[in-house]
Amino acid sequence: MSDFLRSYLVVAIFGGVGIALVGAFLGIASILRPSRPSEQKLESYESGVDPSGNMWSQSNIRYYVFALLFVLFDVEAVFIFPWASRLEALGLFGLVEMAIFVFILLLGLIYAWRKGMLRWV
Amino acid sequence: MTVLSIELAYWQQTTLRVLGGAVAVLLPAGTLVYIYLFKLMSFVQSRLGPMEAGPAGSLQLVAEVGKAFQKEDIFPRKADRIVFAAAPFVVLMSTFLLVLVVPFGPDAWFVDLDTGVFFALAVSSVSVIGILMAGWASANKYSLLGGLRAAGQLIAYELPLVLAVMGVVIQAGTLNMQDIVLAQAEGEIFGWGGIGNPFILTQFLGFAIFLVAMQAELTQPPFDMPVAESELVSGYMTEYSGIRFLLFFIGEFATAGVFSMVAATLFLGGWWVPGIDPDSNLFNVIGPIVMFAKVMLVTLLIFWFRFTYPRFREDQLQRLAWKVLIPLSLLNIVITGVLKVAF
DSSP: OOHHHHHHHHHHHHHHHHHHHHHHHHHHHHHHSOOOOOTTTTSOOSTTSOOOSOSSOOOOOOHHHHHHHHHHHHHHHHHHHHHHHTHHHHHHHHHHHHHHHHHHHHHHHHHHHHTTTTOOO | OEETTEEOOHHHHHHHHHHHHHHHHHHHHHHIIIIIIIIIHHHHTTSOOOOSSSGGGTTHHHHHHHHHHTSOOOOOTTSOHHHHHHHHHHHHHHHHHHHTTOOOSSSOOSOOOTTHHHHHHHHHTHHHHHHHHHHHHTTOHHHHHHHHHHHHHHHHHHHHHHHHHHHHHHHHTOSOHHHHHHHHHHOOBTTBOBTBOOHHHHTHHHHHHHHHHHHHHTTOTTSOGGGOHHHHTTGGGTTOOHHHHHHHHHHHHHHHHHHHHHHHHHHSOTTOOTTSOTTOTHHHHHHHHHHHHHHHHHHHHHHHHHHHSOOOOHHHHHHIIIIIIHHHHHHHHHHHHHHHHHO
């Protein structure tokens, strides 16, 4: 197996260990803890009064514009990373190219800003 | 690989790494909770904090964990049982994968990925999924609101976090965490190499942005809208009780410790201290201790902010991320790039 794949094998093992450790915690606790469920106990918590309405209620989330902007900038970051690690070799040419790229994205942010997308209410 | 001139087989190395990883995740978490959350917080608020369990309350943590183990495990009747049970696994797994790329010495690393920084940023955002799962599956209005707020906050501060790291990557010219430490050890500040080039000095703006964004990613006060006790009753954790709550709690502080390790590696020189040759075998022994000291320094800042600032409102929080931190971090990239090419 190549070194490259071996290092990702360690990644997989760590993920497995993380799950196993949580499982061990839950396993030990399941031996130690009591279990006396009652009607009242299994009710959803709503500050002590009986819960009303549907729990998966619809709420006005204003996050979708932010989520769109997030995707935009996250993809930008993916493009900047390889550039950033090779800037020394790319020199002035790479710098100017990236300045144009960042400037265009900045225009997008300014556009969203001017349109009032970044305002919360 | 040889450790202190002992040849180790692959399975032995892996076992050592797994044990080291468990220690690296859990030891800082416990230390942080006792020293900072129990004691420092009490002193900041002019009280003594836990004093009964052990000398100066030092066994309080053991008592708390023991208590959580004996608590009844309650699944709310309306909850989505499978997703409800899976959420803590996702959150903790994200922490365990994050610690992987942090080096603790020239040979003392878990895995030496060439895309280390990239991997760290990628797995750190997996915890958002766990938090959304917890918030949705609880079938509770507080939890749903908390989960949505957490998701909105984490994606907003993910960007400044990623963009602030870019300055370090430009200066070091690599994504490999080990090479970033070496770049700081062998670097020069405008031709002066007396103490190397810890990036906190030449990337101070980046460090400040990273620290603020990190605070928000950890949902520590003042960025604790998603878990606000007084209005959302711990947000996405409302319906979790006993051991499952403890797992979220461990996850929160373990992630604080591990994130500080990443910050210490990127900006404070990781396992390296000025004055000693970075190739020296000595660092395999003192590296973890140096790292731990730096982690305590970074987390001191985090907890200090936590204890002294009032909570941000949701709109202030989003405004800070989008209108201040992101433009600043883009500016930081451009300045760093220009300086890198010019010198």
